Amino acid sequence: MTDRKTVLISGGNRGIGAAAGKAFMEAGWNVSLGMRSPALPDWADPDTVQVAAYDATDPASPDAWAATALQKFGRIDAIVANAGIMVRKSAVEATDEEFASLIEVNVNGPRRLVKACWEQLAASGEGRVVIVASLSGKRVKSAISGAYSVSKFAALGLSHAIRHAGFDKGIRATAICPGFVATDMGLPLASGTPTDALTQPEDIASSILHVVNLPNRASVSEFWVNCLLDDSY
Numbered sequence: 344m345t346d347r348k349t350v351l352i353s354g355g356n357r358g359i360g361a362a363a364g365k366a367f368m369e370a371g372w373n374v375s376l377g378m379r380s381p382a383l384p385d386w387a388d389p390d391t392v393q394v395a396a397y398d399a400t401d402p403a404s405p406d407a408w409a410a411t412a413l414q415k416f417g418r419i420d421a422i423v424a425n426a427g428i429m430v431r432k433s434a435v436e437a438t439d440e441e442f443a444s445l446i447e448v449n450v451n452g453p454r455r456l457v458k459a460c461w462e463q464l465a466a467s468g469e470g471r472v473v474i475v476a477s478l479s480g481k482r483v484k485s486a487i488s489g490a491y492s493v494s495k496f497a498a499l500g501l502s503h504a505i506r507h508a509g510f511d512k513g514i515r516a517t518a519i520c521p522g523f524v525a526t527d528m529g530l531p532l533a534s535g536t537p538t539d540a541l542t543q544p545e546d547i548a549s550s551i552l553h554v555v556n557l558p559n560r561a562s563v564s565e566f567w568v569n570c571l572l573d574d575s576y
């Protein structure tokens with residue numbers, strides 16, 4: 344087995360996922376980026392960064408991605424389940440289809456990805472799972488974020504459930520909970536705040552890298568990051 348650890352990052356083509364991919368590469372990891380339309384980013388070293396097909400709505404996708412990553416790198420040490428969608432509707436306004444797609448992409452997708460990599464994560468005795476949840480998984484900020492919030496409460500619960508399922512195997516799971524981040528998703532939601540005052544994707548990337556690098560004896564179950572003063576968060 345190679346000494347270089349391998350991380351799988353979903354939604355690695357833009358936003359937080361791309362920033363995380365770059366941060367892990369620069370920190371000396373092998374990186375497998377899961378994307379709906381795979382294309383090697385211009386910052387990526389093809390020796391240590393791989394792109395693979397991944398669609399969170401396709402149940403067969405995680406197994407195929409894990410096999411592709413194993414073929415190139417020989418091991419899987421960490422998962423960053425980052426791919427996610429937002430529907431700007433209240434829990435009452437969202438259609439059944441919209442609500443189902445929020446749960447499918449934001450909750451079922453991460454669950455299936457972790458499941459596909461479980462054996463590998465356990466094999467090292469120090470596997471890591473990061474679920475990119477949200478502060479919307481901690482509190483409902485507004486009516487219009489309601490449907491999304493329900494999915495992120497579930498994503499947060501998933502992260503805690505994985506933490507329990509994997510603890511004895513040395514797997515540590517963390518829910519990263521950002522407020523507004525300057526990405527395609529976050530910018531339209533935070534129009535009242537100057538872009539450079541928003542949390543940047545690179546800030547979330549370094550938070551992810553930080554928790555992943557902590558030893559088994561320092562498990563962080565939730566990591567909250569906010570650019571605004573927001574009650575307790």
Ligand SMILES: NC(=O)c1ccc[n+]([C@@H]2O[C@H](COP(=O)([O-])OP(=O)(O)OC[C@H]3O[C@@H](n4cnc5c(N)ncnc54)[C@H](OP(=O)(O)O)[C@@H]3O)[C@@H](O)[C@H]2O)c1
Pocket residue numbers: 353354355356357358359360378379380397398399400425426427428429448475476477478520521522523524525526527528529530
């Ligand atoms: N930005 C914020 O303010 C904020 C705050 C808290 C939490 N978050 C969470 O952070 C994560 C990343 O969001 P972001 O801000 O980086 O947003 P983004 O720039 O909109 O990126 C979303 C990523 O998810 C991917 N994705 C969406 N549906 C997918 C599917 N069915 N299968 C595979 N990939 C899919 C997108 O791929 P395509 O390019 O193919 O669409 C894209 O790579 C999300 O889980 C989001 O909920 C964001």
